[in-house]
Amino acid sequence: MPAFTNPDCRTGGAGSICGGLASNIFLVSSNNVTIGNLTAEGDNPALTGGVDVGGANIDARNGIITNHPLGAVNNLVVTHTCVQNIYLRGIYASSSGTFDINNNQIQNVQADAGGQSIAIMTGTAWAASPPTRSRRPAPRSSPTGRRDDRAGQHHLGVPGGIHTDNAGGSGGGVNDVIEQNNVTCRPTAGASGRSIHTRSRR
Secondary structure (H helix, E strand, C coil), X not given: CCXXXXXXXXXXXXXXXXXXXXXXXXEECCCCCEEEEEEEECCCCCCCCCXXXXXXXXXXXXXXXXXXXXXXXXXXXXXXXXXXXXXXXXXXXXXXXXXXXXXXEEEEECCCCCCCCEEEEECCCCECCCCCCCCCCCCEEECCCCCCCCCECCCCCCCEEXXXXXXXXXXXXXXXXXXXXXEECCCCCCCCCEEEECCCCC
């Protein structure tokens, strides 16, 4: 669980890690890290003053995120992990390194009022193209993940399931591996969840 409450960057600046002061559960700053067989819980019952969403008082801004200001983080593996009750990003491979995200359960990642809450996200650059919408509501499992070259930005205020984003682009690199994950969105009234958000060139 997070050690302190700062889910909405009320202190420390902006961005996914609030200028280094985000209430992350795991901030991965080294290569060759494997996280598995545990629950990352963003609602710490010992803390107060979080954000109430989906039946939880959310304290954590991010569940598992790489420390991208340090540069590339390689060989991150997240497997058989439950990440739940997160404000912004459930699992975010935000650095320009390599990763394998598989067999995880992501629940209740929907609190950001600007619509940037995403259960599983990779890459660092936002593109300006319109978002791709899934016709099937969450929950939905993604059997595979591919390199995404032109992903659109979430901007409609609805939760996002899986978002791969400009990780290497058309300049080369290997395929992203995001497989056998279960994303559960509980949208607020009037909103609909999007399960997979990507536009790919093969």
